[in-house]
Amino acid sequence: MLQVEDLRVNYGQINAVKGISFEVKEKEIVTLIGSNGAGKTSTLRSISNLIGKSGGKVVFKGEDITRLKPSEIVKKGICHVPEGRHIFPFLTVEENLFMGSYANKNPEKSNYKKNLEEVYFLFPVLKERRKQMGGTLSGGEQQMLAIGRGLMLEPTLIFFDEPSLGLAPILVEQIFKHIEKIRDMGKTLLLVEQNARKALKIADRGYVMETGKIVFSDTAENITQDPKLAKAYLGIA
Numbered sequence: 001m002l003q004v005e006d007l008r009v010n011y012g013q014i015n016a017v018k019g020i021s022f023e024v025k026e027k028e029i030v031t032l033i034g035s036n037g038a039g040k041t042s043t044l045r046s047i048s049n050l051i052g053k054s055g056g057k058v059v060f061k062g063e064d065i066t067r068l069k070p071s072e073i074v075k076k077g078i079c080h081v082p083e084g085r086h087i088f089p090f091l092t093v094e095e096n097l098f099m100g101s102y103a104n105k106n107p108e109k110s111n112y113k114k115n116l117e118e119v120y121f122l123f124p125v126l127k128e129r130r131k132q133m134g135g136t137l138s139g140g141e142q143q144m145l146a147i148g149r150g151l152m153l154e155p156t157l158i159f160f161d162e163p164s165l166g167l168a169p170i171l172v173e174q175i176f177k178h179i180e181k182i183r184d185m186g187k188t189l190l191l192v193e194q195n196a197r198k199a200l201k202i203a204d205r206g207y208v209m210e211t212g213k214i215v216f217s218d219t220a221e222n223i224t225q226d227p228k229l230a231k232a233y234l235g236i237a
């Protein structure tokens with residue numbers, strides 16, 4: 001579904017992503033893991049064209065999307081749930097979700113209603129709090145809102161950048177359960193995480209990034225069982 005070839009990202013003299021290649025197949029959960037500064041966020045942001053690429057090619061469903069505008073990429077069916085949530089604090093929950101549907105390729109009202117019901121079904125707490133300001137939600141609820149807003153776009157491929165960052169352990173569990181549910185809805189997911197152990201538990205395959213390069217890739221199960229990788233990335237002695 002998504003093929004990334006020799007992707008490069010530079011910030012001035014800093015080579016943040018040094019020519020990586022990977023793919024995501026339909027209905028997979030693929031995880032990109034690696035420590036802070038490895039280049040995971042830069043990878044996602046450059047595929048979405050929120051930052052420029054210094055080189056490489058991105059093909060989505062057989063179409064070259066390397067140079068499309070971010071809004072055009074969204075319309076192709078790729079949605080990006082960014083690191084740090086970025087909801088609108090002074091809009092209500094429902095208004096935040098409406099803002100999500102604004103960029104939808106099918107802007108009819110019927111689609112909006114159907115998508116809203118789907119988001120509320122997945123996250124009942126958002127329905128309970130639909131009239132509450134986004135900024136008054138807890139961290140976990142804000143993450144749900146950011147994900148829900150992405151779902152309003154009817155994406156087929158979703159990028160999640162550190163969805164569990166800064167959440168209490170019980171909320172981390174919840175967010176990962178929801179991510180699995182979203183896959184069960186038929187979506188394809190590319191999940192970036194520092195919480196490698198949790199990400200590998202729900203993923204089909206994983207790529208390990210280190211200082212801008214992919215140093216290892218395998219099924220999630222094999223990565224978890226590799227003693228060297230387990231020690232380096234999963235904190236297992």
Ligand SMILES: Nc1ncnc2c1ncn2[C@@H]1O[C@H](COP(=O)(O)OP(=O)(O)O)[C@@H](O)[C@H]1O
Nearest residue numbers: 011014016034035036037038039040041042043
């Ligand atoms: N806007 C930026 N300007 C300069 N350097 C950046 C910028 N964003 C990220 N970097 C650098 O690029 C590298 C990769 O960062 P990032 O993609 O955020 O990694 P990760 O998401 O894996 O933590 C880091 O060395 C980081 O300091």
Ligand SMILES: [Mg+2]
Nearest residue numbers: 040041083162
């Ligand atoms: Mg990051």
